[in-house]
Amino acid sequence: MVNVSDRKLYLGPKLRVLRRELGLNQTRMAEELGVSPSYLNHLERNQRPLTAQMLLRLADTYDIDIRDFVASTQEGTANALNEILSDALVRDIGIAKDEVLEVAENYPGVSEAIARFHRALSDLRRLPDQMEAGGGSPAPLLAPIDWLRETIARAGHHFAEIDAAAETLSAAMSDDPAVMQADLRARLKTLHNMSVQTVRADVLAGTLRHYDMHRRRLLLHERLPASGRLFALAYHLCSQEMAEAIAAQVKHAAPPDEDSRRIATIALTNYAAAALIMPYDRFRQAAEQSRYDLPLLRARFGVSGEQLAHRLTSLNRTGARGVPFFMAKLNRAGIISKRFDGEAWPFARLGGTCPRWDAHGAAPSDQVGRQMIETLDGRRFITFFQTLTVESAPDARGRPVIALGCEVKHAGRLVHADGIDVEKDAATETGPACPLCERRGCPDRALPPVTRALDLHGYERTVSPFPFRRV
Numbered sequence: 001m002v003n004v005s006d007r008k009l010y011l012g013p014k015l016r017v018l019r020r021e022l023g024l025n026q027t028r029m030a031e032e033l034g035v036s037p038s039y040l041n042h043l044e045r046n047q048r049p050l051t052a053q054m055l056l057r058l059a060d061t062y063d064i065d066i067r068d069f070v071a072s073t074q075e076g077t078a079n080a081l082n083e084i085l086s087d088a089l090v091r092d093i094g095i096a097k098d099e100v101l102e103v104a105e106n107y108p109g110v111s112e113a114i115a116r117f118h119r120a121l122s123d124l125r126r127l128p129d130q131m132e133a134g135g136g137s138p139a140p141l142l143a144p145i146d147w148l149r150e151t152i153a154r155a156g157h158h159f160a161e162i163d164a165a166a167e168t169l170s171a172a173m174s175d176d177p178a179v180m181q182a183d184l185r186a187r188l189k190t191l192h193n194m195s196v197q198t199v200r201a202d203v204l205a206g207t208l209r210h211y212d213m214h215r216r217r218l219l220l221h222e223r224l225p226a227s228g229r230l231f232a233l234a235y236h237l238c239s240q241e242m243a244e245a246i247a248a249q250v251k252h253a254a255p256p257d258e259d260s261r262r263i264a265t266i267a268l269t270n271y272a273a274a275a276l277i278m279p280y281d282r283f284r285q286a287a288e289q290s291r292y293d294l295p296l297l298r299a300r301f302g303v304s305g306e307q308l309a310h311r312l313t314s315l316n317r318t319g320a321r322g323v324p325f326f327m328a329k330l331n332r333a334g335i336i337s338k339r340f341d342g343e344a345w346p347f348a349r350l351g352g353t354c355p356r357w358d359a360h361g362a363a364p365s366d367q368v369g370r371q372m373i374e375t376l377d378g379r380r381f382i383t384f385f386q387t388l389t390v391e392s393a394p395d396a397r398g399r400p401v402i403a404l405g406c407e408v409k410h411a412g413r414l415v416h417a418d419g420i421d422v423e424k425d426a427a428t429e430t431g432p433a434c435p436l437c438e439r440r441g442c443p444d445r446a447l448p449p450v451t452r453a454l455d456l457h458g459y460e461r462t463v464s465p466f467p468f469r470r471v
Helices: 012-022 026-033 037-044 052-062 066-070 074-084 097-106 108-134 144-154 160-170 177-192 226-241 243-253 258-277 280-289 294-301 305-312 408-413
Strands: 195-199 209-212 217-221 326-330 336-340 369-374 380-387 401-407
Touching (some): 012 097, 012 108, 026 052, 074 097, 074 108, 144 258, 160 226, 160 243, 160 258, 177 226, 217 226, 226 243, 226 258, 280 294
Antiparallel strands (some): 209 217, 369 380, 380 401
16 A cells, blocks of 8 residues: 555646546546545645545545556656757757656646657658658658557556456466467367468568468468467467457557557557466466566466567556566667566667667577666666577578666566675666766767757867766
């Protein structure tokens, strides 16, 4: 239970957002909570603090998690706003940090509107290059990938209804990955008249799996590893047996266009497949008992490193949460292709990562690399990373990296953190991304901070290639 007895909680904006998400007016919500509309109005305008009794009423009436509701989102929103307001178009205004904090805390709708305008501006800036390169019609202002990332983040990367349905389905199958693969093949054939064939590489050139709807055949690339075959079977079974639950979640997300609807359907079917192979309770218990031993969990559930990392970020069930990991998938250029923020994300949300983060040069695929990092504000994180094998794409140049991380307060629960003294050991000082980082004297800096003027002199050469003024 959240201890709120020692401080006053002014959560008016959150309360207002909750009411609007529920589709209620103030009179209706006040009636359901057993308070007067004027009192609710005072709460929403931060003229009255939210009492412990009122928090309990909210939890009981609307089935919300008190910890999530009380937890401040000010920091993450303020950081995102700082990034946006460092854009060359507006940074000369010099908006004070306390103004940004005030907007982030009291006007979440305004913050979201600013973020959307900035994304639209970024898309418009890329439009000439897209038109010149492709010669076709421009992409929508809010790209489907960006919309999907926001939708998943709002859900905490956890979809309770899909998890529950997947657990029910997994109960009829073996816990052994090899036997489960046979169970999935049999169920697809018996209940859905779908056959599964493994075919030569030249038949499926450039494709890992293909579903022939006319002949009801699922064709799998011969180079697809066992984890990939298991996931493909689970994906197609979920697309058949959990279609209604997935469609309901997609409808609730309200995709803005057809591309967004399709990508959401694929993403949630992937989520369902992972939940089928790694059912919530059994997987969480295995993770906690093994202290999140990544190689052990991969072997026990027969999954790849990427599939495992995805699932670890989704352990957000009320009353049965796992370690709140963030996750990133990077290529050898350090570009992030996938990201889930988790409870805390130590890098820029709108850009890349810090070059001082060792994930860029990850350990071999049979090893788990680790690093403790410290951000500009003094927070410390434990991070783990592993190179992925790409058996099904032998022509791929370089290997992608999967990285997981969390705040150091969770280190005792993680076997890969053993031997690290989070209080005494030195942590690598990192920043959000070079253009947003104001850490001085960094020898790895690739770009100057956009928030500071350069301080260059011909008579000296500093360790950092871009020295800058303090103010």
